[in-house]
Amino acid sequence: MSEGTGISRRQFIKTSALAGGGLLLACHIPFGNRDAAAAGEASFAPNAFLRIGTDESVTVIVNKSEMGQGVYTSLPMLLAEELCCDWQKVRFQPSPVAPEYNHAQFGPIMVTGGSTSVRSEWERLSLAGAAAREMLIAAAAGRWKVGPSACRAENGVVLGPGGKQLSFGKLAASAAKLAVPREPRLKTGARKLLGKPLHRLDSPAKINGSAIFGIDVAVPGMLTAVIARPPVFGGRVKSFDASGALAVPGVKRVLAVDAGVAVVGDGFWPAMNGREKLQIIWEEPEESKISTSAMREEYARLSATPGLPARKDGDAPAVLSAAKKRFEAEYEVPYLAHAPMEPLNCFVDLKADSCLIRTGSQFQTVDRNAAARVAGLKPEQVTLETTFLGGGFGRRACTGSDFVIEAVQVAKAIKLPVKVIRTREDDMRAGYYRPMWYDRITACLDDKGLPLAWHHRIVGQSIIAGTPFESAMVKDGIDDTSVEGAANTPYAIPNLQVELHSPKNAVPVLWWRSVGHSHTAFVMECFLDELAHAAGIDPFQYRRRLLAKHPRTLKVLETAAKKAGWSKPLPRGHGRGIAVHESFGSFVAQVAEVSIDKKGQLKVLRVVCAIDCGRIVNPDTIKAQMESGITFGLSAALFGAITLKNGRVEQGNFHDYQLVRMQGMPKVEAYVIDSNEPPGGVGEPGVPPIAPAVANALFAATGARVRSLPITAEKISVALGKG
Amino acid sequence: MVVFHVNGKERRVDVTPDTPLLWVLREKLGLAGSKFGCGEGLCGACTVHVDGQPLRSCVTPVGDVRGKKVMTIEGIPENHPVKKAWLAQEVSQCGYCQPGQIMSAVALLKKKPKPTDADIDSAMSGNLCRCGTYGRIRRAIHAVGAGASTKGGKKP
Structure with missing residues (x-):
């Protein structure tokens, strides 16, 4: 805590807490430790997120947890861009728990989730850096007795008239005595750091064993x-x-x-x-001696009965009952464990x-x-x-x-x-899973083969019901995380009805990377694929027609298709599948290429991914998160299932809860769309499209439509036997 | 008392010989870079070298390494080509599995300085990564094989 600042944790929290109340800037930069005496003469602490030491060190205090997504680099980049410091001097420090480190959008809690780190902190950290830059410039201008407009900051130095210059470290003590600008101005002109594939600041500690988990x-x-x-x-x-x-x-x-x-x-x-x-x-x-096989029957029964309305456009039931031809399918996905490598x-x-x-x-x-x-x-x-x-x-x-x-x-x-x-078995058996879901969809097509009506029933536990977040996140019985990605589908469907059943049982459930989208994208993108094939239209072109009013979705779809060589012929036994999904403010399309051998063994060979996540911080981190989301989603698509028998979780370790390994890892190409839109998330949006892309590729390769995850050899053989 | 060598130094530990090497390293010798992931030799996070061979320390009783030479992630020099390649390819995400991945990669490259994809599949498939860094691990290993990392490596 005291590294480079001479300030103890106790002092830090004390002064931070004092400042947390009234002294906020218009832009909501918490001041944190503003008191030069408390900060120690040796440092400049203009707000809760930044310390500049007389040794030129720039310490960015990060209020987000580092779990692989790179926040210990991307958040410092946001601040450093505006500060105009020397990136080589930047280090990170995890923040304590204090009000000024609360989530900028989620209310009074410190939390890392919802793929929000960059998008929720972008403005606050930019302004925090800009305010500090203005103070350093003012300190230098005061020393040189010139106007601040005659000075500028660059690479950790303030430059003045006549070749004068002073480093941030030398200015720290005097800058600390100045008032914080109420309305710091963001810099104009070229970005020095944002948009560059800078190396992660946490990598050295992670490869020499010194990182403390x-x-x-x-x-x-x-x-x-x-x-x-x-x-x-x-x-x-x-x-x-x-x-x-x-x-x-x-x-x-x-x-x-x-x-x-x-x-x-x-x-x-x-x-x-x-x-x-x-x-x-x-x-x-008694009520805990449940089995997933019995639950599945119950869910199937529920899916045949009306649920609470989550979306109603037009009159899907009436249109469907009048339709000459209806398409109906049931989709299901199992409970999943998060299984982080660190129990x-x-x-x-x-x-x-x-x-x-x-x-x-x-x-x-x-x-x-x-x-x-x-x-x-x-x-x-x-x-x-x-x-x-x-x-x-x-x-x-x-x-x-x-x-x-x-x-x-x-x-x-x-x-x-x-x-x-916790041992691995404790971690896997003691609870908190992605819920098991059962979906039933009925649809009919218009004379052009496009969806005219779509009636979708979703059955599964609410992850929010019964938690302190219920009153804020469940409206009229609808937990938005149960229907996200389905109730707000971008596809142009004139008669759309989505209903929800939220049965309760003893299994503890929780958000799992990409939350509701982890199941809705599979259902939506596979059933849409079914309709495209039923209409005799190429699945990529089918989606294009239905997304005319969604340019960002369309752009990633077209980019992925183009980069994958969508229409190029493939060898026999190979197939390509496409899926696109919006989540957490970002748009992701993926094309999977699979092969199936004579024994029915499915192999995912290549995944091409395109993402539009708006303005970007670090393109390499975005690519890494796409690679990550694809691998994580692929483990679920091919292997993942937590099942219960007589109340007991049947899996315990990585032999019966398998993950993708090196030998099964497809070649992944990720393309980041150049975009000026507001920033979106990257930690989760790579997950949802992969399962449907693979399932659709399997269908393209074999004609086997597997509507249940994971896609096992047995399910493929059953689907082929039927098909 | 069990006596063995760790990263070039003789160590004596007073534990029952059935104690897994992993927990001796982590709790008795303060070498926490080797990680616990599964306790069954299924994930590779605990990989160390014993007399040069990669081994799952979570299922290796410390009694079995009496008198042997153990190398952990802490014993790999900072300028080792594998570490440099890991940085150049920006492999790490959460980082938890990486010490084990690196130990497996170092062992592979010692045996096969220019490994093929099939060699990498076979040597590295015992190391799980939940973050999905496999593609970059493969690139980093190939980069070492090609000698790229000694010239500063490629930008990712």
Whole structure:
């Protein structure tokens, strides 16, 4: 915290909290530490996001969690562009949890999600950089006794008349004494950093093993705990015998917490050995002994009955009942685990009047408040330090703060610093999944073969119902995250009706990279493909006709098709599929090329992707996120399924919850559209189109229409047998 | 007491010999660069070298490496061509799996200085990456094979 600034965390939070109240600029740049004395004479801290040291260091304080998406580089780039500093001097520092670091659009919480980091911080960080630049210029102008307009900033130096120059570091102390400009002006002219493929600032630490993830946190005297968890959701400990566990060398304590029975040891291995020796009798509520096969039947039944309206244009049911020919299909996708490479974990050091948490969180304010509740402290007595996240994908923005609460409960009981680690099996079986979905669509075509009516019923759990966000995010019974991507489809369909059933059950569900779009894009883009083939129209041309009023969607569609060589002939057994989807303010189209061998083995060979995410910060990061979203979505399309039998999750590790590996990775080409539109997200929008692109390619190659994910060899063979 | 060498230094640890090497490195020797991902040798995040061979340290009892030479990510020099190629190709995303990926890649390149795609598939398919950096890993390995990284590498 004190690196390069001479300011302690305590001072920082104290002064930040003071400034969080009234002193906001019109553009809402929190001042943070404005007090030169508190900042130390050696530094310039014009707002909550920036410190400039006399050693010329420029530290950008980042209020977003780094989980692979590159925010420790893209957000500093936004500020540095306006500051006109030397990029080589820029370093990043994760922000503490404080009001000035709350999400710029989501209300009073610090959170990283919804692919919003760049788009929500663009203005605030640009202005923060511009304000600091003006102060540095004013400081230099004052020293030289010239007007500020006679000076300019460039590459970490203020340049004045007659070749005068002073570095930012030399100006830091005097700039710190100046008033913050109320309306800083953004620079005009060419961009120095934005739009350039700058290298990530966090890469060196990530390749030499020095990057600290939550699981790496260690302090002297720290113990390590693992928790034996109930076999079913909602299960509780009835009784347990700890004697076997306590006899294991290195096991220190065994105790019941809400999540199960915690075994605390002087390391992971003793705790694990202790856990194996536990004798536990669980209480399993009847309602938790559910199976996904029975749920699927229930969902199918529900899909045949009217749901709550999410979209109604024209009169789809009436048009359909009068139609000569109707097309009907059921689509389904399973529960999915986030399975970040770093299993969930949390370090807690709980004292009588304070609590230190170090973990990889995407949901800092919610987690901190939950910890305070459990610890019996005020939220401001809890310090949450965000480490690197070994993947997040939504799992570390948990509405129930499960992995934090269980660690605070253990810490409260043992009164020593402790780190709770989940094994891969714990991580995969203890809950929070992308919901299972069942969709039924009926459609008919007009005389040109285009969709005339589309009646779509969606069945699946709401991820928001029952959380503190329900009142804000569920309107008239419709959780928007259940229908996004379907209820707001850009396709021109005159009679469109979308209905929603939100059944409840014991399975904990959560946002999973791309949220509702992860299922709606599959359904929409595959069924539209079916209609195109039924109409005898090329699926790419079919989409073009229906997107005439959506130029950005159209542009990515055409770009992907062109770059993929859409109409070029392919060898026998190969096929191309296309899909396009808008999500999180960005537009993405993908063309997948697949092959199928004589044994029915599907291989994805190549994916061509085009994205329009508006104005860009770092084009290489955008490409990396497209590669990432495609791989993540492909794992789900080909392998991903969490199933339950008698309430028990049937998968546990990477042998039965498989991910794409090197040998199955297609060649990916990503193209970024040159755009002046407002910035969109990039972390999630690459995920939705890949599953439908692959399913559509499979159909093109074989005539097999697989309407259920994952696309297994068995489903392909069934589809071929029928088809 | 188990005695073995880690990154060129003799280390003595007082643990039961069945303790996986991974947890000895991470918790007893302060070498947290090797990661826990699955505990079953399925993901490769814990990959280290034992007498030059890549090994999954999460399923290797420390008793099995008595007297042997262990190399972890912390033992790979900063100017190693593989690390330089990783930076030049901007491979890392969340970064959690990368120490294991790099250890597998270093072992591959030692055995086959100019690996083919098939060599890369076979040597690297035991290392999972949830962020999807496989394409860049492949490029980085080929770049080392072609000697590109020694000339400063290519911009991604």
